[in-house]
Amino acid sequence: MPGDGQRGAFLERAKETAEVIRKHLQADSTFTAISHNDADGLSSAGIMSAALTRAYARFKVRIVEELREDIVDEISAGKPDIVIFTDIGSGYSELLNSRLEAKDVVVLDHHPPDGKAGPKIAQLNPHEFGIDGATMISAALVITPALEATPSAIASRGDEPHVQCSRIRLRMNTW
Numbered sequence: 243m244p245g246d247g248q249r250g251a252f253l254e255r256a257k258e259t260a261e262v263i264r265k266h267l268q269a270d271s272t273f274t275a276i277s278h279n280d281a282d283g284l285s286s287a288g289i290m291s292a293a294l295t296r297a298y299a300r301f302k303v304r305i306v307e308e309l310r311e312d313i314v315d316e317i318s319a320g321k322p323d324i325v326i327f328t329d330i331g332s333g334y335s336e337l338l339n340s341r342l343e344a345k346d347v348v349v350l351d352h353h354p355p356d357g358k359a360g361p362k363i364a365q366l367n368p369h370e371f372g373i374d375g376a377t378m379i380s381a382a383l384v385i386t387p388a389l390e391a392t393p394s395a396i397a398s399r400g401d402e403p404h405v406q407c408s409r410i411r412l413r414m415n416t417w
């Protein structure tokens with residue numbers, strides 16, 4: 243079991259990832275959310291979509307079985323300001339470091355990290371804090387503290403909801 247210090251450090255890291263997301267919500271950035279094609283990944287994509295919708299963010303969602311060069315290139319071609327990976331990503335650091343083009347990259351995952359996340363990747367992964375991601379926490383739970391910043395980001399922008407909702411781009415498929 244993780245100690246209080248490790249749990250605290252995990253939550254501190256969550257605040258850092260939340261801050262990256264908040265910054266892009268305040269800037270009216272374009273978001274691309276990428277998630278895994280299993281139950282946990284779909285749950286995570288649903289939670290992320292709901293949070294981004296409530297924040298009136300412009301976003302796309304894509305569900306993938308794995309990450310490959312051609313998929314990363316397609317994500318980059320969409321010119322997102324920020325890419326958020328859920329339930330996938332921690333095992334693909336070198337691919338993301340070398341190939342993904344976005345101002346910021348957030349990885350919220352509970353699969354074992356490869357330890358090679360570059361400076362552009364803000365990663366929240368329980369394994370880095372002594373919490374076993376295989377048995378103790380799902381990706382759908384990992385993302386929760388990373389989204390706590392979103393309501394205040396909405397309030398600070400003060401946009402009219404009906405205007406913002408028309409700009410939502412929601413796309414789910416399994417390319």
Ligand SMILES: [Mn+2]
Nearest residue numbers: 282283329381
């Ligand atoms: Mn999972």
